[in-house]
Amino acid sequence: MGEAATPLRRLFRVLVTVGPGGLWLFLFVLLPTLLVLLASFLSRGPFGELVGPLGLHNYARALEPLYLEVFAQSLLVGVLATLLSAALGFPLAFYIARHPRRDLLLFLLLLPFLTNFLIRVYAWLVILQREGLLNAFVAFFGLGPFALYPSFFAVLLATVYTFLPFFVLPLYASVERIDWQLLEAAYDLGARPFRAFLHAVLPQTYPGLFAGSVLVFIPAMGTFVVADLLGAGRVVLIGNLIQQQFGITRDWAFGAALSIFLMGFVLLSLYLYARLQRERGLEDLV
Amino acid sequence: MRRLLSLHALLVYFFLYLPILVVVALSFNESRRGVRFTGFTLDWYRSLFQDPRILEYFFNTLTVAFVSTLVATVLGTLLAVGLVRYRFPGRGFLRYLLYIPVVVPDVVMGISLLLLFALAREFLGFPRLSLLTVILGHITFQVAFVTLVVRSRLLLLDPALEEAARDLGARGWQTFFHVTLPLAWPGVAAGALLALTLSLDDFVVTFFTAGPGATTLPLYIYSSVKLGVSPLVHALSTLIIGLSAFFLALAYALSRRRV
Numbered sequence: 001m002g003e004a005a006t007p008l009r010r011l012f013r014v015l016v017t018v019g020p021g022g023l024w025l026f027l028f029v030l031l032p033t034l035l036v037l038l039a040s041f042l043s044r045g046p047f048g049e050l051v052g053p054l055g056l057h058n059y060a061r062a063l064e065p066l067y068l069e070v071f072a073q074s075l076l077v078g079v080l081a082t083l084l085s086a087a088l089g090f091p092l093a094f095y096i097a098r099h100p101r102r103d104l105l106l107f108l109l110l111l112p113f114l115t116n117f118l119i120r121v122y123a124w125l126v127i128l129q130r131e132g133l134l135n136a137f138v139a140f141f142g143l144g145p146f147a148l149y150p151s152f153f154a155v156l157l158a159t160v161y162t163f164l165p166f167f168v169l170p171l172y173a174s175v176e177r178i179d180w181q182l183l184e185a186a187y188d189l190g191a192r193p194f195r196a197f198l199h200a201v202l203p204q205t206y207p208g209l210f211a212g213s214v215l216v217f218i219p220a221m222g223t224f225v226v227a228d229l230l231g232a233g234r235v236v237l238i239g240n241l242i243q244q245q246f247g248i249t250r251d252w253a254f255g256a257a258l259s260i261f262l263m264g265f266v267l268l269s270l271y272l273y274a275r276l277q278r279e280r281g282l283e284d285l286v
Numbered sequence: 287m288r289r290l291l292s293l294h295a296l297l298v299y300f301f302l303y304l305p306i307l308v309v310v311a312l313s314f315n316e317s318r319r320g321v322r323f324t325g326f327t328l329d330w331y332r333s334l335f336q337d338p339r340i341l342e343y344f345f346n347t348l349t350v351a352f353v354s355t356l357v358a359t360v361l362g363t364l365l366a367v368g369l370v371r372y373r374f375p376g377r378g379f380l381r382y383l384l385y386i387p388v389v390v391p392d393v394v395m396g397i398s399l400l401l402l403f404a405l406a407r408e409f410l411g412f413p414r415l416s417l418l419t420v421i422l423g424h425i426t427f428q429v430a431f432v433t434l435v436v437r438s439r440l441l442l443l444d445p446a447l448e449e450a451a452r453d454l455g456a457r458g459w460q461t462f463f464h465v466t467l468p469l470a471w472p473g474v475a476a477g478a479l480l481a482l483t484l485s486l487d488d489f490v491v492t493f494f495t496a497g498p499g500a501t502t503l504p505l506y507i508y509s510s511v512k513l514g515v516s517p518l519v520h521a522l523s524t525l526i527i528g529l530s531a532f533f534l535a536l537a538y539a540l541s542r543r544r545v
Contacts, residue, residue, distance in 0.1 A: 010372065013458060017368030018380070021361040021429055025383045028426040032398035033386065039401060088298050095295040105295075107538045112302045114530040117487050118507045119523040123305030125511070126312065133308055161301070214389075222391020225489060229511055239393045246397050246494065256401070259394045270389055 033263075039256035048250030058257030067241070067258075073152075074237040078221030081159045085167040085216045086209070088160070093168050093208070097175040106172070113165040121229050124158040125149060128230070150232035158230050159220045166219070167212035174208025214273060218266055238262055306527060313520035330521035340506070340522065346417060347502040350492075351485040354424035359478040361425070362432025366473075367466060369433070370440040371448075387430040396494030399423045403495065415497025423495040424485045431484065432477035439473025440466075479537070 040058055045051040061067070096105045112120065127133045128149040135145040148154055178201060186196035224239030231237075238258060245255025316325035334340055369377065387395060403419050406412065413419055447469065451461045467474070489504040496505060503522070510519045 009458070014368055014372045014374045017364045017372070018374065021365030021368075021433065022376075022380055024361055024425070024429055025380065028399065028402070028422065029383055029386050029430075032402040035401045035405060036394070036398045088301075091291055091294045092298050095291045103538070107534065108299060109302070111531055111534055112306055114483065114487075114534055115306060115527045116504060116507065116523070116530075118489055118504055118511065119309060119526065120305060122507070122511050122519070122523075123309045126308055127305060161305070164298075164302070218389060218391060222393055223490075224393050225508075239391065242393050242397060246400060252397075252401065255397060259397055263390055263394050266389060266391065 036256045036259055039253055040260045042253045042256075044251040044253055048252070050252055058254045059261070061254060062257050062261050070236055070241055071238055071261075073235070074221050074239070077156060077159060077227075077237060078217045080156055081163060081220035082167075082213050082217045084156070084160045085164050085212070089164060089167040089171055089212065090205075090209075093171040093175045093205075096168075096172055097178075109165055109168060117162065118225065118229075120162055121158050121226055124154065124161065124230060128154050128157075150230060150234045152231070152235050154230040155227050155235045155237075158226050159223070162226065163216040163220055166215035170211035170215065171205060171208035174205045178204045210273060210276070214270065217269075222262060222266070309520055310524045310527065312517065313524040315517070315520075318517060330517045331525075334518050334521045334525075337518070339501075340503075340518075343501050343503045343506045346500060347486065347504070350417065350420050350424055350502060351482055354421045354428055354485050355478055355482045357421075358425045358428030358432050358481050359474065362429045362477060362481075363436050363467075363470070363474050365429070366433045366436035366440055367462070367470075370437055371445075384430050384433055387427040388434070392427075392488075392490040395427060396423075396491045399426065399491065400494040415495060415500070417496075417500040419495045419497065420492050420500055420502070423491045424488060427488075427491065428481035428484060432474075432481050435477035435480060436470055436473040439470050439476075443469050 039050055041054040041056070042050045042052060043055075043057070096102050096109070099105055125132075129135075130145055130147065130149070132149070134148065138144040138146070180201075182200040182204070183196055186200040191199065221237075222239050224237065224243045227235045227237045227240050228243075231240075238261075242255050242258050242262070245251045245258065249255075311323070313330055314326050314328070315323050316327040316329070317323070368374075369381065399419075399422075403413060403415060403422075407414060413422075443466075448461050448465055451465045456464065487504070489508060492500075492502055492505060493508070496502070503526070507519060507522070510516060
């Protein structure tokens with residue numbers, strides 16, 4: 001037959017393939033996002049319900065110094081976690097990519113990563129708390145005990161620990177594809193090792209570096225679990241603030257405004273990232 | 287230089303494994319509190335297996351993971367095929383929509399679903415927060431990941447293969463089941479595996495969408511950590527670590543056999 005698809009048949013195929021998934025995304029991604037946007041203009045009623053009138057009051061409140069400080073602290077966790085992941089992950093990606101048994105090393109990198117997220121965070125509590133492993137260890141040398149938990153340091157450490165593989169994996173994919181002939185060419189042209197690396201190797205890792213940074217920065221900034229467990233109320237990030245509004249405080253309208261604020265910030269930084277990357281866009285993230 | 291890189295790698299791997307070793311060691315520790323090792327015991331495992339709640343949470347976790355992965359894999363695979371093969375109005379918008387669950391922090395995802403379910407319950411009378419709402423929430427982020435993984439696989443395939451099948455007289459569904467799907471299979475399997483892992487590990491979306499009776503293992507671990515950990519959590523964690531290691535080793539062995 002070799003049927004040329006008639007318009008009706010084409011429509012049918014699109015409906016069958018895209019229909020169910022598209023409908024799902026509309027119902028469970030687009031609609032909830034619009035509801036959060038709507039809720040952010042409402043107010044908290046006497047029983048924690050959402051009431052009118054519409055207004056910008058939640059956004060005005062989100063811009064109060066107290067909340068801006070929380071936002072700044074979240075940003076700091078995001079930025080520091082990304083930089084530390086780069087410091088740990090960049091040399092590691094090169095080491096793994098040039099190792100004869102690299103698939104084993106990747107396996108060993110993934111194994112802790114597949115252990116439940118909460119267990120990995122909780123393990124740091126065991127290590128850092130006052131009667132924890134670290135203090136038991138330094139006490140052996142007559143030092144300590146140090147109050148490392150709850151603290152900003154503990155939150156940052158566990159954040160880096162949790163998201164490090166997200167940084168190394170896309171970076172590794174870039175490093176593996178490096179054309180090393182360019183390095184030799186740079187040498188032939190008389191470049192010293194550092195300069196050759198800077199101009200012939202580093203630019204080839206940019207897609208991986210960018211993808212890794214995004215994958216660490218966003219969850220590090222937005223999570224509430226790590227700060228909740230290792231900050232124990234002393235370190236409050238924007239994720240904790242949002243969770244509180246939907247939990248004990250029951251001010252959904254304010255929580256919605258904070259969410260829109262966070263989401264807007266994330267989408268804006270991604271937009272800038274995509275612009276910087278020109279054509280590559282977000283395709284490297286998955 | 288090479289030595290420095292090796293030393294660095296060694297330290298990073300130590301950093302990655304230290305917490306896990308601590309948890310595993312403590313699960314065999316007789317002492318109820320602190321990290322001082324007072325003696326070897328299997329008591330915590332014994333009480334774990336005698337706790338009927340744990341079995342229920344485990345069962346809930348698996349139910350959510352398998353049901354949501356199945357639905358998300360079907361929806362995501364079809365969606366990926368449609369996005370790659372057909373042009374239609376709204377295609378660009380749909381692609382943007384796909385990235386939202388991937389890039390937006392999971393707290394935002396969790397509260398937006400909570401809001402949706404709360405309003406649906408108020409105005410439509412359903413659904414109550416339960417295991418069902420957890421499953422709906424998991425499917426939502428899984429669909430995005432499955433679609434993106436399968437899509438990147440489909441983009442690598444030569445469309446001429448499908449044209450050839452059609453020229454040879456295959457109908458639309460025959461082309462799909464005999465040509466497209468087998469070729470896309472590694473992508474579908476990878477997407478499903480990713481979806482399953484994400485579901486088993488998810489805490490945040492579950493936290494906001496779970497109703498009474500819908501406790502999963504991550505929810506249980508969270509509440510135990512908040513309330514002061516019992517050594518049962520060490521034992522439970524060790525079992526989870528062991529299971530993950532087993533499945534990953536299996537995947538690793540299978541992937542090596544192909545080479």
